[in-house]
Structures are given as structure tokens and as C-alpha cells.
Amino acid sequence: MRVQESLRHPPVIVDVTTPLHEVARLMNEAGVGAVLLTDRTAGPELVGIVTDRDIVLRGVARRLRSDARVDAVMTPDPITLDADDDIRRVHDTFGTARFRRIPVLREGRPIGVVALDDLVLAMSEDLVRIVRPVTAELAVPHQEPGLPMPVSTSPVAAS
Secondary structure, rough: EEEHHHHHOOOOEEEEOOOOHHHHHHHHHHHHHHHEEEEOOOEEEEEEEEEHHHHHHHOOOOOOOOOEHHHOEEEEOOEEEEOOHHHHEEEEEEHHHHOOOEEEEOOOEEEEEEHHHHHHHHHHHHHHHHHHHHHHHHOOOOOOOOOOOOOOOOOOOOO
């Protein structure tokens, strides 16, 4: 399986000059916990990522104004994955990283975000699918037809 197959939402991509309140509104509307940042003056390449946690801890907690630019709270040059990477690379990255979302790129351009939550959900769905036959057998054991009774060919002695 490739990383691009694990993407569950289209990316929310904003310019680094977008105000924090607009980013928060977009995240709420899209139901995502992170947005990807580009710089329209430099091109479509990824320059950073901002999560809902970044907005709270780097923005609200520091009393930034809601019209402050989103790049004031972004993580610049985040670790990324390529869309064609094997899904095991996602597992390895999450296994060593201290974050829950990784931008996914194709030819250097952002196409999505793979989230640890989405990966856990997909793995649990796979696990349910895999164990369903076993749990069904445990709940209602398969009834084998009875073995045929051997027929005795010897005459029964009369008493």
C-alpha cells in the first residue's frame, strides 16, 4: 500500500499570510486538525504546517491577535512523505517522531496530510475485517454433521 492511499481528506492549503482566524475557520469547516502552508510569492511548494495545537499553544497562549499571520505559529520545513512511499514508511516515521500529522507531497507539492488518527482507524478496520470469521466461529460454533454410526454386521445373540 502507498502513502497516498491512506489519505482520508483533501488538504487544506493556505498562504503564509492568511490570518489565524481564517485558518481556524477553514480547519473547522473541513474537519481537519492541520493546514499546509505555501508562499504564493515563492511557488506551490510546501513551506510549513500548522495544527490546531499550534494555534492554541503558539498563538492564543502567547496572546497573538486573531488577525496575525499564520506563519507566526507554523512549523517550517516539516518532515514529509512522498505519495508513492510504502505505507511502512508512515509507520516508521510515526514510531520515531513526536507529532501526529505528516504532510504528503507529490513532486514537491502538497497533496494531503496523513494523520496518526487516520492510520489507527484504518488499522482497526483492517483488524475487524481480519478477525470477523474467527469471532463468528467463537460466537456460534460451526456445527459439523454427526459422524455416521457404524453398522454392526454381526447378528445379535438371542437370550
